[in-house]
Amino acid sequence: MSKAFTRERDEEEEDQGEDSGPPVPAKNYITPQGAKRLHDELLDLKNRVRPEVTKTVQWAAGNGDRSENADYTYGKRKLREIDRRMRFLSKRLDAAVVVDPLKVEGDQVLFGATVTIRNDQDQVKTYSIVGVDEIDIARGRISWMSPLANALFKARKGDVVTFRAPGGVTELEIEGVEYVELG
Numbered sequence: 001m002s003k004a005f006t007r008e009r010d011e012e013e014e015d016q017g018e019d020s021g022p023p024v025p026a027k028n029y030i031t032p033q034g035a036k037r038l039h040d041e042l043l044d045l046k047n048r049v050r051p052e053v054t055k056t057v058q059w060a061a062g063n064g065d066r067s068e069n070a071d072y073t074y075g076k077r078k079l080r081e082i083d084r085r086m087r088f089l090s091k092r093l094d095a096a097v098v099v100d101p102l103k104v105e106g107d108q109v110l111f112g113a114t115v116t117i118r119n120d121q122d123q124v125k126t127y128s129i130v131g132v133d134e135i136d137i138a139r140g141r142i143s144w145m146s147p148l149a150n151a152l153f154k155a156r157k158g159d160v161v162t163f164r165a166p167g168g169v170t171e172l173e174i175e176g177v178e179y180v181e182l183g
Contacts, residue, residue, distance in 0.1 A: 028131060031099065113128070113152075118175050124175065129144050
């Protein structure tokens with residue numbers, strides 16, 4: 001088929017889909033450490049990564065025919081990805097409400113709490129309730145918007161809460177609630 005009848009996705013189509021992450025909630029609760037990571041990534045993209053790719057694109061553009069210039073085509077695509085990620089991070093930071101767990105007082109499970117629970121099978125697990133951009137299941141970090149966090153909210157040590165998991169309904173006993181710095 002002739003190239004005249006085919007087209008690749010243009011910039012407008014690619015820019016419509018933002019970075020693949022959870023949707024930005026109206027209030028994006030986040031810990032100070034999470035906000036710093038997002039801010040550091042944005043600065044790195046802006047001050048280091050994007051200028052490097054821009055130099056490569058400029059160099060490739062000077063090599064002549066851009067239609068068959070892989071460095072130019074790849075560089076332009078990479079710049080669009082970087083710009084998309086920068087817009088995504090900016091939106092996240094604009095909606096950010098930074099909550100420092102060390103400044104939360106009380107014994108109820110709220111944002112930033114580190115909660116120790118015991119399930120029906122007598123297994124003890126500890127989870128920290130963090131922002132949607134800080135989720136790390138391997139480290140026990142769950143989103144404040146997750147079903148588990150919603151089941152735990154406002155509970156206190158000694159309370160038993162019902163959690164509707166995909167595998168069925170589970171009773172969870174709160175063994176501890178503390179507010180510590182999350183590294």
